[in-house]
Amino acid sequence: MHDRVSKKGYKNREGGSMVLKMLTGSQAVAWAARLARVDYIPAYPITPQTEIIETLSEWIRKGEMEATFVQMESEHSLLTAAGTAAATGARVFTATSSQGLLYGFEMLYSIAGWRAPLVLVNVARALAAPITLEPDHNDVLAARDSGFLQFHAENVQEALDLVLLAYRVAEDHRVLLPAIVNMDGFHLSFTREQAELPEQNAVDQFLPEYRPINPIRASEPVAKGIPVLIPPLYSFFKYQMHMASRIALNVFREAAKEFERMFSRIYAPVEEYMVDDANTVIVMSNSFASIGKQAVNVLRDEGYKVGLLRMRLFRPFPTDDIVKSLRGKRCVVVIDQNISVGKGGITHPEIAEALYHLEDRPNVILPVVAGLGGKSISLEEFRHAVRVAERLASLKAGPDGPLLLFREDEAALVESLLKTASGG
Amino acid sequence: MRLSDSPILERGYIFNPSHVLVTEPSLLFDPTVKPLEGMTEGSVLFVNSSKDMLLVPSRKVCLLHRDITGLALKYIGRDILSAAMGAVACKLSGLISLQSMVDSIEEELAELGLEPDVIEKNVQLAKECYSSVESVGLRGLSHRPSHKVVEVQYLGENGIPDLLSMGNTVLRKTGSWRVLTPIVSKDLCTACGICYTYCPEGCISVDEQGYPSINYDNCKGCMVCTIECPRKAIKIEREAPWS
Structure with missing residues (x-):
């Protein structure tokens, strides 16, 4: 299945031709932007995002892609340019990562408030300090409350497809909110996988031209995101954004159905992996869910009835899908690859809240923090988390805080490096 | 307070x-x-x-x-x-x-x-x-007049903070900000147009003969015109007609 196939044509269900390529995650989302026929790409380099904008600028330079590419002087300018261009009616693509996302952070709320639908790819990288280049999700989840829709990809194909779906949902007049498509740095962004490039005609059909609402045009002035010093107005507009995001859940489902019909790939707000008959379900997101699935395979062989639920949409929060998958389970293990310092994982309380009012809610919803700064999560760690949850369930006890997954050899490594650092 | x-x-x-x-x-x-x-x-x-x-x-x-x-x-x-x-x-x-x-x-x-x-x-x-005044004392708690709590409807593309109607500024009568009022003295004015040029709010217009007329609905009373007038033909008055 993972043969190295550089280019191979074949027929899809609609009879159109498709191309299989070995693409990195970065190249895949660049392809998605190209296929979406974006008009404008404001850019600023940052590891591990830079390959995306390098790919796009190269295509534009060679005349293979028609779009305006501007290198800005910072991510704050980048996001400002992106949002304002979207407000003029341009289809805008941009990408950043980690510190870059945070540097442009205040503009996220403004763009969402302007209801300017653009797509931003965030290549997840843990936040400084201490500084690293490897991924976790504190960067993208910092944008959780901004009003951006959030789509999280596990693999290269999904990263490409979610960019197309993100444009379709964001630009829908029932929604009109910007979107972030998240993929993990290195583990996905620089990893080559086989991916199917949709045909341009099919993408054009799936993603018709963006029809902006009240675009800013020459001699047709419009003020966007106006000052509302009368508090009920602010309250009203802010809640409209919330309702738009909630409606985006169904708009996504509709779009995914159409996507499946055209491209034969299925995208629901969550992905279930061996959940049906599982007693314990691990909840994860993004690229590390692949190793989570591998762990589920092994643990199944060992006799653990485990499954995995992967969050694909994070905003809007897919409460109904989570309830459907997790109600009646004995244990849920929520693996947060992020940490809200002083509390624990960011998604755990949201999952727990979604299940709280059910009579058949799980006995244990274990908060687990793992994979910070790209630390790998091994089979032993998955097994340990599952066993802790099951032990708590049999004791009818609750967790007393997040469980950090960390191995003996890693502790020894840290100890020796601390020794080196202290000059000892 | x-x-x-x-x-x-x-x-x-x-x-x-x-x-x-x-x-x-x-x-x-x-x-x-x-x-x-x-x-x-x-x-x-x-x-x-x-x-x-x-x-x-x-x-x-x-x-x-x-x-x-x-x-x-x-x-x-x-x-x-x-x-x-x-x-x-x-x-x-x-x-x-x-x-x-x-x-x-x-x-x-x-x-x-x-x-x-x-x-x-x-x-x-x-x-x-x-x-200059007598004490009258205070009264009890402040209560907002009651209204029932309603559900806000989702307005889709109509529920966006866009402002499309132009020229709304005139609806805001900034003349209420004014404490001191500029009054043009017709006797001294030479219709040079300098006050019209300098008014930062565009509140001074000129008639066919070039004499200025001040829009008191929106004049904020900054007094730039009185300072710029070369003939000192714009007087400062307190409480000129404010409506």
């Missing part, structure tokens, strides 16, 4: 005040300020005005007016009204002694870095304002 002997568990807006102090009479009719809103029978409305008020309140409020600006010009030489209006509020409440008020003014203005003579002028102004 809220005053109480017991812990005050209200914040923000005062929905039905015992006393309303209006620093500038034109604010009485400002649709966004609405200073009379929430006043009920027995409320005191105090207006800084040298003129007898023509206002006929629909509710039985007690109407007072004093020329606070005149007093400020007399004591300080400028239309600085905060200490003066504060003094009126202190006296009306019936709870704040003259000495407490003076101590507070001295402390706060010293924190702002004002010179002792300026502080003293403010204190003198405040003392006169304090003695």
Whole structure:
């Protein structure tokens, strides 16, 4: 299945031709932007995002892609340019990562408030300090409350497809909110996988031209995101954004159905992996869910009835899908690859809240923090988390805080490096 | 301002005040300020005005007016009204002694870095304002008129904070911000057009002969025109017609 196939044509269900390529995650989302026929790409380099904008600028330079590419002087300018261009009616693509996302952070709320639908790819990288280049999700989840829709990809194909779906949902007049498509740095962004490039005609059909609402045009002035010093107005507009995001859940489902019909790939707000008959379900997101699935395979062989639920949409929060998958389970293990310092994982309380009012809610919803700064999560760690949850369930006890997954050899490594650092 | 002997568990807006102090009479009719809103029978409305008020309140409020600006010009030489209006509020409440008020003014203005003579002028102004009104006391809790709680409907593309209608600025009568009013003296004016050029608000237009006319609905009283006029043909007046 993972043969190295550089280019191979074949027929899809609609009879159109498709191309299989070995693409990195970065190249895949660049392809998605190209296929979406974006008009404008404001850019600023940052590891591990830079390959995306390098790919796009190269295509534009060679005349293979028609779009305006501007290198800005910072991510704050980048996001400002992106949002304002979207407000003029341009289809805008941009990408950043980690510190870059945070540097442009205040503009996220403004763009969402302007209801300017653009797509931003965030290549997840843990936040400084201490500084690293490897991924976790504190960067993208910092944008959780901004009003951006959030789509999280596990693999290269999904990263490409979610960019197309993100444009379709964001630009829908029932929604009109910007979107972030998240993929993990290195583990996905620089990893080559086989991916199917949709045909341009099919993408054009799936993603018709963006029809902006009240675009800013020459001699047709419009003020966007106006000052509302009368508090009920602010309250009203802010809640409209919330309702738009909630409606985006169904708009996504509709779009995914159409996507499946055209491209034969299925995208629901969550992905279930061996959940049906599982007693314990691990909840994860993004690229590390692949190793989570591998762990589920092994643990199944060992006799653990485990499954995995992967969050694909994070905003809007897919409460109904989570309830459907997790109600009646004995244990849920929520693996947060992020940490809200002083509390624990960011998604755990949201999952727990979604299940709280059910009579058949799980006995244990274990908060687990793992994979910070790209630390790998091994089979032993998955097994340990599952066993802790099951032990708590049999004791009818609750967790007393997040469980950090960390191995003996890693502790020894840290100890020796601390020794080196202290000059000892 | 809220005053109480017991812990005050209200914040923000005062929905039905015992006393309303209006620093500038034109604010009485400002649709966004609405200073009379929430006043009920027995409320005191105090207006800084040298003129007898023509206002006929629909509710039985007690109407007072004093020329606070005149007093400020007399004591300080400028239309600085905060200490003066504060003094009126202190006296009306019936709870704040003259000495407490003076101590507070001295402390706060010293924190702002004002010179002792300026502080003293403010204190003198405040003392006169304090003695110019009688205490009327305070009333109890503030309650917002009740309305039922409703569900907000999702308006889709119509529920977006876009402003499409143009020229809304004229709806906002910024003339209410004005304390001093420029008046063009036709006898001295040579129709040079300099005031028209300099007005930062575009509130001066010229007629066919080139003579200026000031839009008092929107003139903020910055007095740039009076400074720029080469013939000194634009006089400064207090309380020119504000409606």
